[in-house]
Amino acid sequence: MNRLVATLESRMGTQAVLRTLPFAAMATVVVVDLLAGPSLGLLPLLTLGPAFAAVTGGPRHTALAGLVALVLSAPLAYHDHQLSHPRITVTLVAIVGVTAAAMLASRLRAEGRRKLADVRLVAEAAQRVLLHPVPRRAGDLRIALSYTSAAVDARIGGDLFDIARGPGGIRLIVADVQGKGLDAVETAASVVGAFREAAYDEPTLADVGRHLEEHLARGLGGEKFVTAVLAEVREHEIALLNYGHPPPLLLGRDGRVRWLEPTQEAPPLGLVALAHAGPEPYGCEFRKGDEILFYTDGVYEARDRNGNFYPLGDRAPRLLRDREPQDALDMLERDLVEHVGGPVPDDAAMLLVRRERP
Structure with missing residues (x-):
């Protein structure tokens, strides 16, 4: 029982870390951009947030990461003197597009997991009947x-x-x-x-x-x-x-x-x-x-x-x-x-x- 509890706690801790990964990635982009200045042009890398969120969470988690990326893009573009530059428009479109695609992929993955879980429940029930x-x-x-x-x-x-x-x-x-x-x-x-x-x-x-x-x-x-x-x-x-x-x-x-x-x-x-x-x-x-x-x-x-x-x-x-x-x-x-x-x-x-x- 203690081993089961420890395993569950370990998995919950791992999931919590993975859910913070998209926001950590965007925070890293912001910090590097602030330190390096506008020469590197790191704005498009904010799309890493919703992309990672699709892997580590569901559609809502992905949408939240996309929203955070959009919010961060404005002050970052202002700092880089790119508010009037076409790059900010391209970045915003990229964030919206990646977020939408990531939300769809996340939803399909969740549906696949539910179907797999249902199939396994049916299979395990069949085996329990077999192994009476x-x-x-x-x-x-x-x-x-x-x-x-x-x-x-x-x-x-x-x-x-x-x-x-x-x-x-x-x-x-x-x-x-x-x-x-x-x-x-x-x-x-x-x-x-x-x-x-x-x-x-x-x-x-x-x-x-x-x-x-x-x-x-x-x-x-x-x-x-x-x-x-x-x-x-x-x-x-x-x-x-x-x-x-x-x-x-x-x-x-x-x-x-x-x-x-x-x-x-x-x-x-x-x-x-x-x-x-x-x-x-x-x-x-x-x-x-x-x-x-x-x-x-x-x-x-x-x-x-x-x-x-x-x-x-x-x-x-x-x-x-x-x-x-x-x-x-x-x-x-x-x-x-x-x-x-x-x-x-x-x-x-x-x-x-x-x-x-x-």
Whole structure:
């Protein structure tokens, strides 16, 4: 909360400085002209005021800067002995013209921002519907979720996760749809719907995977695909099925850290028919106190200003242990954003599953 307040205060301070920039520019022109005398002919540079105002403020701010430029031009022309010179007429016409054009540009920019904000609100609402509330408890499992939206100028993506109870145990999916925008969100919604349908009924995890592949083979065209990892939590173990997705990270109660790599690489969903065989189920022990972190590529591909990838394997064990699952995952999310030094360039989804101790 303190960090959010500090960020807002910093942004407000920056905006205040930028809004004074047009008037500072005109003041500089006046001072230089008074010191240098009429030889330089700096009157036309007063148009810098409304020009800068269009970038830093709205139409009213731009009009005010233009008015100030007009007011300053008269005494400055008198000081330079140019009241009867054609240059003052040219300067006044230039100020009026630049102010009008700047006001129009400022208005168009404001309308564009409003439209972009409306589109993003609709997109975020669509993703909230897609990523419906996932239960935070399922049997002896504690579940934490994190979804970090990409930068403002990035389009929405197709990261998704879901949890359901199946015949063999608790089943979950974490996936990333290829591409961006509404097409990716539409595909993600289709994947979630197919998973919910299959997870409740199919007898094995492999059958759930086949159901998803058949569903996407009918619905996807061209070379679109979806990387995904499916999991089924059983009594003392977890079974996994990996379709070209980043491997989950196991954090054992005894301190062990292990990437849950598949026994063999497999293509993503939507491309399995092009391969010789689909993924082979694999798994490991999953006992009381153990936890597993699932994530999308927006997490481990996040880079800092020097181009270094986020060291998930080093940070996760330190930040996730001995904390409440959601608190721990929130801390990991903040650490990811700090590593990048700003908004993440791609959507980053994480799901943490912890098996409660007796």
